[in-house]
Amino acid sequence: MNITAAYTDLYQLTMAQVYFGTKPDGRAVFDYYFRHNPFNSGYSIFAGLEDVLDILETLKFSSSDVTYLEQHGFEKDFLHYLRDFRFRGNIFSSKEGDVVFPNRPILQVEANIMEAQIIETLLLNILNFQTLIATKASRIRRSAQDGMLLDMGLRRAHATGGYYASRAAAIGGFDSTSNVKAAEDYNIPSSGTMAHSFIQSYDDELEAFRDFSKMRPKKCVFLIDTYNTLKSGLPNAITVAKEMERNGQQLLGVRLDSGDLAYLAKKTRKMLDDANLSYVKIVASNQLDEFVIKSLKEQGAPIDIFGVGTNLVTGKPDAALDGVYKLSEYNGDPRIKLSENILKVSLPSKKQVYRMLDKNGMFYGADAIALFSDDKLEQMEHPFDATKSLNLDRFDHEPLLEKVMEHGKKVNKPRSVTEIADYSKSRLEKLPEEYKRFQNPHIYKIGLSHQLKQERDKLVLKHTF
Numbered sequence: 163m164n165i166t167a168a169y170t171d172l173y174q175l176t177m178a179q180v181y182f183g184t185k186p187d188g189r190a191v192f193d194y195y196f197r198h199n200p201f202n203s204g205y206s207i208f209a210g211l212e213d214v215l216d217i218l219e220t221l222k223f224s225s226s227d228v229t230y231l232e233q234h235g236f237e238k239d240f241l242h243y244l245r246d247f248r249f250r251g252n253i254f255s256s257k258e259g260d261v262v263f264p265n266r267p268i269l270q271v272e273a274n275i276m277e278a279q280i281i282e283t284l285l286l287n288i289l290n291f292q293t294l295i296a297t298k299a300s301r302i303r304r305s306a307q308d309g310m311l312l313d314m315g316l317r318r319a320h321a322t323g324g325y326y327a328s329r330a331a332a333i334g335g336f337d338s339t340s341n342v343k344a345a346e347d348y349n350i351p352s353s354g355t356m357a358h359s360f361i362q363s364y365d366d367e368l369e370a371f372r373d374f375s376k377m378r379p380k381k382c383v384f385l386i387d388t389y390n391t392l393k394s395g396l397p398n399a400i401t402v403a404k405e406m407e408r409n410g411q412q413l414l415g416v417r418l419d420s421g422d423l424a425y426l427a428k429k430t431r432k433m434l435d436d437a438n439l440s441y442v443k444i445v446a447s448n449q450l451d452e453f454v455i456k457s458l459k460e461q462g463a464p465i466d467i468f469g470v471g472t473n474l475v476t477g478k479p480d481a482a483l484d485g486v487y488k489l490s491e492y493n494g495d496p497r498i499k500l501s502e503n504i505l506k507v508s509l510p511s512k513k514q515v516y517r518m519l520d521k522n523g524m525f526y527g528a529d530a531i532a533l534f535s536d537d538k539l540e541q542m543e544h545p546f547d548a549t550k551s552l553n554l555d556r557f558d559h560e561p562l563l564e565k566v567m568e569h570g571k572k573v574n575k576p577r578s579v580t581e582i583a584d585y586s587k588s589r590l591e592k593l594p595e596e597y598k599r600f601q602n603p604h605i606y607k608i609g610l611s612h613q614l615k616q617e618r619d620k621l622v623l624k625h626t627f
C-alpha cells in the first residue's frame with residue numbers, strides 16, 4: 163500500500179511543530195505494548211512488524227501532503243522540516259510471530275522525539291490490527307486441528323484492512339487466502355471455489371458444474387447448496403466427478419455453505435465414498451469461527467477444509483487490540499505516565515524483556531522486564547504485590563527484544579510470511595497447553611526486575627501530590 167507520513171493523527175504534527183520550535187534535538191524512547199489479550203485468549207501472536215519496518219524505511223511526506231499542511235496553518239520552517247522528513251531512529255522488537263503477553267514492551271522506538279511521535283499512529287494502526295487478526299487466526303488454527311484453513315474474508319473486512327488481515331491470518335496459521343492482492347504481494351498460497359451466482363447464471367446446475375470442470379479442471383471445487391445440497395448439488399457433483407475421472411481428472415472438492423454442516427458433511431462423505439470418490443474433499447463455510455469449528459470437530463464432521471471470512475478478518479467479537487505507545491525516556495531521563503488505575507501506570511526507561519524457559523525448553527510461563535542497563539537478573543517481582551516474587555536462578559532465559567532497525571535502516575534480511583508463520587508455530591508449541599485453552603486460560607506472569615521496580619516507584623512518588 164502506498165502510505166505517506168501524513169498517515170498520522172493531526173496532534174502528532176502539532177506536537178512536532180512545538181518540539182521543532184523548542185527542542186528539536188530531543189531523544190525519546192517509546193514503548194509499544196497492549197493491556198489485554200483479545201478474545202479472552204491466554205496469549206497473542208505479534209504481527210505486522212515487517213510491514214512497519216518496510217514502510218518506515220521509505221516514509222516521506224508527499225509534496226501534496228506538505229501543501230495541504232501549509233493551508234492548515236503549519237509554519238514555513240516546520241514545513242521545510244517535513245519536506246525532508248525521514249525516520250532515522252532505532253527500533254528494538256520482539257520477533258514477528260512470537261507469542262506475546264499484555265503489559266510488557268513488545269517493541270521500543272528510540273529516536274528524535276519528532277520522528278518517534280510522527281510514526282506513532284502508523285505503527286499502532288498496523289501492529290494492533292495485525293496482532294488482533296493473527297491471534298484470532300491462531301485460535302481458529304487450534305480448533306481446526308490438522309484441517310486446511312482458507313481465508314475468505316476480504317469482502318467483509320473493514321475496507322483495505324482486508325489486505326493486512328490476509329497477511330496476519332497466514333502468520334496465525336491459515337494455509338491460503340482468496341485475496342489475490344495479498345497473495346501476490348506476500349507470496350501466500352491463493353485458492354478458491356465458486357459463488358452461487360455462477361450456478362444461478364445457468365438454467366441447470368449440472369451444466370454449470372460441467373462447464374466449470376471443463377474450463378478449470380485443476381483444483382476444482384463445486385458449491386453444492388444453491389438449490390438442495392443432498393438432492394441436487396451433491397448428485398450433480400458426483401455425476402461430473404465421474405465424467406472428470408473418464409478424462410483422467412479428479413474433482414478436488416465440494417463446498418457446503420449453509421444448513422447443519424455436521425449432518426451434511428457426514429451424509430456428503432458417505433455419498434462420495436459410496437460413489438468411490440473418497441479423494442474428493444469436503445469444504446465448509448458459513449460464519450465459522452473457532453467455537454463453531456471446535457463444535458463441528460466434536461460432532462465428528464468429516465470436513466477437510468474450513469473457509470473462514472467475517473469472524474476472522476474483523477476480529478469478532480473484539481473490535482481492536484488495545485495497544486498503546488508510551489514515552490519511557492527523554493534525553494536519557496526516565497519518564498512515567500500515572501493513572502488512577504494502578505494497572506495503567508507505565509514503566510520508565512529503556513528496557514529488555516526476558517522469557518523464562520523450563521529445562522525441557524518449554525516456556526515456563528513468565529517474562530521478566532528489566533532495565534536495559536541491568537547486568538544481572540536474579541529475581542522478578544510482582545509489579546504491584548510486594549509479597550510476590552520469583553527466583554530466576556533455576557531458569558534459562560532468552561532476551562526477547564532485538565535491534566531490528568538502526569538509523570532508519572532494517573538490520574536483518576526480510577522474513578517471508580511463511581518464515582514468520584513457521585516461527586510462530588514453533589513458538590506456540592513451546593507454550594504449555596494451559597495457556598492455550600479457550601476457557602479460563604492460565605494467566606502468564608509478567609514481573610519486573612528489582613531495579614526497574616525501584617525506578618518506577620521513585621517516579622510515582624516524585625509525581626504524586
Ligand SMILES: Nc1ncnc2c1ncn2[C@@H]1O[C@H](COP(=O)(O)OP(=O)(O)OP(=O)(O)O)[C@@H](O)[C@H]1O
Nearest residue numbers: 419420421422423424425447448449450454457458
Ligand atoms: N452442526 C453445526 N454445529 C454447530 N454450528 C453449526 C452447525 N452447522 C452450522 N453451524 C453454524 O450455525 C450458523 C447457522 O447460520 P444460519 O442460521 O444463518 O443458517 P444457514 O444454514 O446459513 O441459513 P441460510 O440458508 O440462510 O444461509 C452458522 O454460523 C454455521 O456455521
Ligand SMILES: O=P(O)(O)OC[C@H]1O[C@H](OP(=O)(O)OP(=O)(O)O)[C@H](O)[C@@H]1O
Nearest residue numbers: 314357358359447448449450470471472
Ligand atoms: O461466512 P463467512 O465466514 O464470512 O465466509 C465468507 C462467505 O462469503 C461467501 O458468501 P457470499 O454470500 O458473500 O457469496 P456467495 O455468492 O459466494 O455465496 C461465502 O460463500 C461464505 O459464505
Ligand SMILES: O=C(O)c1cccnc1
Nearest residue numbers: 314315340353354355356
Ligand atoms: O473461494 C471461495 O469459495 C470464496 C471466496 C471468497 C468468499 N467466499 C467464498
